[in-house]
Amino acid sequence: MLNQNQKTLVIIGGGYAGTSMVHSLKNQKNLKVILINKTPYHLAQTDIHKYLCDEMSFEQVAHDLNDFTRNNKAEFICSEVNDILFEDNKVLLKNEEIISYDYLTIATGSISFFPRQIKNINEYAADIKDIATLQDYKEKFFNLINTNRQNKNVVIVGGGLSGVEIALEMSRKLKNKHIKSDECQISLIEQLPNILPNMDPYLVSNTEKACNDLNVKRYHGAFVNEVKNNTVFLSDSQEVPFDLIFFVIGVTSEKLVSNENIEINIKNQIVVDPYLRIEQHKNVFAIGDIAQTIDEEGNFVLPTAQMAKLQAKLTAKNIINSIEEEPLLANNLKTKGLMIDLSGTNAVGLFLNLKVRGLIAYLLKRVVSKVHTRIFNY
Template sequence: KDEEQLHYDYLVLATGSQTFFPKQIENLERYKLDIKNLEELKLFKTRLEALSTTKEKNKHIVIAGGGLSGAEIAIELAQLIAQKAPEKNIQIHLVEQQATVLPGLDDFLINETTKILDKWGIKRIHNEHISKVEENTILLANGQKLPYDLSLFLLGVVCEQIENSQDIQYGPKNQFEVNEYFQLENHKEIFCIGDVAQTKDSQGNYNPPTAQLAIRQAEILAKNLKNMLKNKPLRQEKNEIKGVLVDLDHKNAVGIVFNIKIKGLIAYILKRVTTFLANRKRT
């Protein structure tokens, strides 16, 4: 490919992340589907439709990863199957290597989400990780075999390293380690925001990669770039999540917003309002 060199005074890296597929899982590269890829998402949809329309019964769906995406998708699939193919007896398995779903989040969110997963008959497997993927079989580290007709791996995200970056510090998921102004320590002219940046909240905890944070970081950085161009000092502003909302079943959700715990219809409506406002900001 042809390469073009661009010179800069300030550089902002906001290239996002890619789905994490651990190399330790044997054969994963051969059987994985990356739903961040449009063509593979279409393929997943096609396979799901085939599963719900086949004459065969007792099929299995395995979702690896019990974080926000894994839990929400498992519940959504369970509702879809109950609506379109209840007689097929399609079993959903959710594999999470931690002791609970939504690891690291508040117990209130974990407990409410677990109730709904159990309500829909989703089989949860905890404290185990996947060691190998074969055609129609997933092997756990303890030797257990899970049959599957459709699988989805939602094990988080990872960032791609850039070339010639020996003096750049990376986090465990290849995120750039940045200071409070989103600058690289050894390259103060380079800023990183969004999924590629490993940032901390006011308590010193690492922030998860979310759209909410990426939008906030973009707003903060835009102000500081303007200050730099005017030779004004950089300003440090709060860079932390204001809340978490989890979609459950029907018009039901659960969340913590500004340290207030909410659930049910009000949480469901609030999630849609915040999503709408976030999308407006992007455009």
């Protein structure tokens, strides 16, 4: 029987935030949930380094959103969004279909950042957060390391979390295949003085040790000026050769598809109020990487999968509260820690203010991943 009081929630984006929100609301009979995503898959981005090195299958990192929404009592639309008409409460899809909503959550995540000041960057601007690109680069990596020649080189530009996990996992793969560094060298370029900028010294020191143990060659303190003829040209005049290159310098958000005047920051993140709502439209929420959020100390919150999931659960609760005319809950969320894979069954992390490393840290990281991916297991 049709529920005359049923409200419609549209969620744009099938990443960590969007899928967590769908799952949180699966038993709400007074709410119709529609998930819109431009691809039919959810990508578990925290495990892409494992997939690149064939330590995880495609099915372990890419989850079908049609099956997911069907099993979570939601509707799925695979389409790009052309525009959002906030005043009219409507979403315009690429095929010109119009979706009306009572509540809207924007959870479109982030895309890889490619600095335009690097000469020729557009020729190498492949975003491995895109599933097709990820599959292509996995094939390129294995084709390269399986070729029978010397002096092969893989370069990872960006020494943040994704960069170090990819570099270390690839180096472990070479070691397991008995490929020496003079046959294939993994190099990591980070313009700041150390890898994992602005992270806890405990995480940095353990990750640096792992890089040394696995012969990851590191370049620090110089910018990438140009990429040309299979060579990276650094600002300190060093030249780094490559056969395969990954740019994981950082992320930015896709610009909001709306002609209306919504406040965004320099990274295209949407500025939200303490309840994760867009200031001008109280029935519209923005969560995950797309949202600019600030902690109690006034610092910008680092966009992570863990934070996206926490914000999704909070927003799900607030939408129910709004329907039931109950007070909303403010965003005072804090993450429980951070885990970094150091390749194989080695990891390091901070968990509830405890320092962990080795197998224990690895197992904790796998548990965190499974807590999320279990929502796709029926």
